[in-house]
């Protein structure tokens with residue numbers, strides 16, 4: 001029997017604080033999830049929210065799903081109401097999805113205190129709703145809310161909800177850890193017990209885990225190991241409170257660690273791209289440290305790691321990152337050893353294998369600079385310039401040399417503040433002096449330097465400073481605080497980052513600026529005039 005990968009990013013994921021999908025967003029999310037190969041996409045609760053009703057309406061003509069089927073989510077009929085008359089149930093049928101998933105109370109305390117009805121009426125609500133859905137041609141899944149808490153409190157009652165749902169024709173009954181308080185061992189034990197009590201085989205059950213103990217992924221995997229074949233997840237773990245089980249971690253664990261085929265061929269390698277695209281749509285910064293798909297999931301900082309990775313990347317990676325569409329990266333910091341420098345340089349296209357002295361010098365220089373506030377981790381361009389400057393016969397021609405710069409800041413009577421910079425440089429033997437104004441000292445310096453250089457390097461005009469980050473670093477051992485500046489520059493094809501550190505913020509910015517232009521000019525192919 002196949003595994004059912006049931007995604008609820010558009011329903012439970014939308015319950016995360018800060019997410020508010022538009023209908024267009026929801027359609028885009030569904031397309032991406034389908035591309036990733038999930039079997040079921042729970043699209044929302046038709047009838048509860050106009051956007052969800054519209055989503056299901058538009059999905060009828062605008063979605064052409066290849067792998068997945070669409071699922072409408074709702075609740076069992078209201079207590080004391082004829083199921084055929086319940087507007088919420090009617091909206092579920094109007095969504096015209098092949099599958100409907102209804103949430104049912106399965107903890108007697110919730111039945112009595114939240115629903116304010118009897119255990120018997122709740123069982124009738126489950127039976128009536130499932131029979132009605134099945135009679136109308138739907139595959140019915142039942143989410144047993146608070147399954148694990150209810151089962152611990154009153155196993156007989158919770159088991160009776162499971163049996164009622166199956167007797168009425170449910171295809172899957174899903175055990176929900178609604179409050180997210182379980183641990184893997186508790187999940188395993190409860191599944192063994194419910195199987196023994198009901199006689200229902202585990203492969204007809206499903207699992208849905210909230211992440212309040214940070215165990216949602218582990219609990220989901222534990223349930224699958226206990227025989228469950230239907231598991232509910234959300235992309236990047238989005239969901240109510242701390243969230244849900246992360247789809248990408250769950251399927252990667254099942255497929256790569258347990259050898260279970262849960263996705264169609266060729267889908268797992270889309271994990272990183274799909275995860276990032278879904279974060280963009282949710283308008284949430286991708287989690288750099290997310291397992292499997294985060295940008296840092298295979299980023300190595302420690303020198304010892306790099307020295308073994310040089311021999312074989314799998315010595316320090318639990319999988320080949322390309323299997324989930326990710327990449328390994330080497331970070332260069334004070335923790336680097338010579339192997340880190342060699343691997344990072346190779347990543348940047350510089351082969352230092354035959355230059356042991358350069359490796360030693362660069363390693364020492366990086367450690368010394370980082371001790372005084374520099375940070376190369378995010379500044380690949382400055383690191384590359386540093387390596388090139390240490391290569392025998394230094395292979396980098398500096399595009400100019402500085403004679404001096406001066407910056408003035410003028411506060412005028414009308415309150416405007418203007419910065420003016422003058423730079424004096426030597427470019428290809430010519431002395432050039434240029435002055436420019438800017439809305440701040442760095443902007444004025446950038447303008448003046450470009451003015452001085454564009455005569456010789458016209459393509460420099462396409463460079464744009466796209467980000468400027470400043471951090472004041474505490475001085476240590478009686479020294480003054482220093483400023484670290486990170487500059488991101490773009491030529492509209494690629495971006496590069498440079499760093500500068502000094503007690504004076506303008507000088508720190510100047511250093512980063514000079515690296516930015518030097519690196520950009522060395523890298524761009526346009527011929528100098």
Ligand SMILES: CC(=O)SCCNC(=O)CCNC(=O)[C@H](O)C(C)(C)COP(=O)(O)OP(=O)(O)OC[C@H]1O[C@@H](n2cnc3c(N)ncnc32)[C@H](O)[C@@H]1OP(=O)(O)O
Nearest residue numbers: 045047048049075076077078079103104105114115145178
């Ligand atoms: C565990 C989960 O996360 S399940 C998903 C939960 N998702 C959401 O709640 C998001 C969408 N919800 C909504 O838009 C609204 O809550 C609605 C439209 C569903 C209901 O809104 P209202 O009619 O105003 O009711 P309200 O939200 O105040 O209360 C929920 C009602 O559903 C009842 N109810 C709760 N669970 C169930 C259930 N499994 N079966 C039947 N009825 C239920 C409650 O008893 C309550 O009934 P009452 O209005 O007669 O007191």
Ligand SMILES: CC(=O)C(=O)O
Nearest residue numbers: 103143145146176178
């Ligand atoms: C259904 C659901 O989202 C829950 O019980 O957590």
